[in-house]
Amino acid sequence: MERRMLIAGNWKMNGLQKARKEVADLLALQGGKMPSMFDVLLCPPATLVADMVRDAGASGLAIGGQDCHHADHGAHTGDIAASMLKDAGAAYVIVGHSERRADHGESNAQVKAKAEAAIAAGLIAIVCVGETLAEREAGQAFDVVGKQVDGSLPEGADGQNCVLAYEPVWAIGTGKVATPEDIAAMHAHIRAKLEKAGGGILANARILYGGSVKPSNAEQIFALRDVDGGLIGGASLKAADFSAIIDASKSL
Ligand code: PEP
Numbered sequence: 001m002e003r004r005m006l007i008a009g010n011w012k013m014n015g016l017q018k019a020r021k022e023v024a025d026l027l028a029l030q031g032g033k034m035p036s037m038f039d040v041l042l043c044p045p046a047t048l049v050a051d052m053v054r055d056a057g058a059s060g061l062a063i064g065g066q067d068c069h070h071a072d073h074g075a076h077t078g079d080i081a082a083s084m085l086k087d088a089g090a091a092y093v094i095v096g097h098s099e100r101r102a103d104h105g106e107s108n109a110q111v112k113a114k115a116e117a118a119i120a121a122g123l124i125a126i127v128c129v130g131e132t133l134a135e136r137e138a139g140q141a142f143d144v145v146g147k148q149v150d151g152s153l154p155e156g157a158d159g160q161n162c163v164l165a166y167e168p169v170w171a172i173g174t175g176k177v178a179t180p181e182d183i184a185a186m187h188a189h190i191r192a193k194l195e196k197a198g199g200g201i202l203a204n205a206r207i208l209y210g211g212s213v214k215p216s217n218a219e220q221i222f223a224l225r226d227v228d229g230g231l232i233g234g235a236s237l238k239a240a241d242f243s244a245i246i247d248a249s250k251s252l
Contacts, residue, residue, distance in 0.1 A: 003206050005038035005222065006163060006229040007246055008126065009236025010066060010094060010210075015044050023055040025239035034060035035250055038229065041092055042236065046080050053089030064092030064126070067100055070113035072121070082114075082121035092124045094231070096152055098169045101128075108151025115154035119161045126163045126208070126231065127152050129190070133170035141168075142189050149193045157197075159204035164190055165231040171211025173233055180224055183209050187226035215244035222249055 011019075023042070027033075034040040043064040044052050053063045069079040085093055095118060096111030106114075115125035129148035131141040145166065154162060166186050168178050178186075187207050194202040209221055210231030221227060229249070235241040 003159075003204055003228045005249060005252065006041060006206055006208060007038060007242075007249055008041040008064070008092070008094075008165075008208060008229065008231045009043060009242055010097070010231055010233050011042065011044045011048075011237060012066065012099070012233060013045060014237055015048055017048075017051070019044070019237075020048065020051060020055055022237065022239040022242075023052055023061070026243055027056075027059050027061070029239060029243035030059075030246065032059060035246065036060070038249060040246060042242075043092065043094055046085070046088075049085060049090050050088040062091040064090050064094065064123070066094050066097065068093050068095065068114055068118055068121075068123075070110065070117045072117065082118045082123055086121045086123055090123060092126055092163075093118045094126045094128060094165070096128045096148075098128060098130055098167060098172060102169075108148055111152040112154055115152065115162065116156065119154055119156055124161050124163060125154060125157070126165050127154070128165045128167055128210070128231070130167040130169050130172075130211075136168065136170065141186065145186060146189065146193060149190055149197075153197055153202070157205070158201045159206075162202065163206045163208060163228075164194070165208040165210050166190060167210035167231060173212070175212050177212045177217055177221070178209075180220065183221060183227060184224045187224065191226045213245065215241055215248055218245040219248040219252065222252055 065085040068082040095114040118125040206228035
């Protein structure tokens with residue numbers, strides 16, 4: 001089955017109301033519509049989700065959250081439920097980003113529970129995995145990422161409701177990009193795991209690469225075997241850069 005590419009932007013903790021202009025600019029740069037041959041997503045801070053859903057309108061630009069709680073509701077001050085993101089119009093939610101794993105000590109089991117909550121709420125879960133520099137230098141990258149995939153994959157996931165994102169921690173926000181060989185090798189490793197998981201129903205889940213993707217390297221990275229698009233931080237904040245990444249992907 002042909003996998004549909006996904007170009008996803010993660011704004012992290014960046015964006016006030018005035019940042020919504022980037023959505024208007026992105027739509028203008030793309031002629032009012034996202035390309036029909038792949039999926040485009042922006043994940044702003046939770047405060048902007050509902051507004052950006054309205055801004056995106058019928059353009060085909062999907063909006064997502066950056067995290068959700070594993071519970072549907074309750075006494076969890078400051079947290080947000082997957083059903084709330086869905087209610088605000090989100091279509092996706094990122095879970096297990098390395099910044100959440102590091103800043104909030106999120107374990108694979110917690111990430112898995114969040115992804116399950118996302119799927120139960122009708123969202124597509126983007127489950128992030130990736131090794132640190134120390135782990136890569138110690139030759140543990142495949143083992144670490146393999147364990148993260150095994151431990152974080154939600155029950156009930158299939159190729160439609162679950163996306164994996166491989167993001168080497170040392171490549172996030174650093175300007176350092178993994179080599180094409182390293183990206184291809186890790187994506188093949190993850191693909192092999194997905195082919196076995198859940199009796200094969202995840203075989204066709206998309207695997208994104210994340211880590212300093214920009215207009216100048218997007219095409220080369222996205223053309224690699226088993227790379228089904230990207231999760232993009234810094235370069236998704238400015239409409240011109242994100243639009244250039246979308247444009248670079250059109251020839252693939
Ligand atoms: C990210 O936020 O997941 C990310 C990959 O960031 P950047 O593109 O800035 O490295």
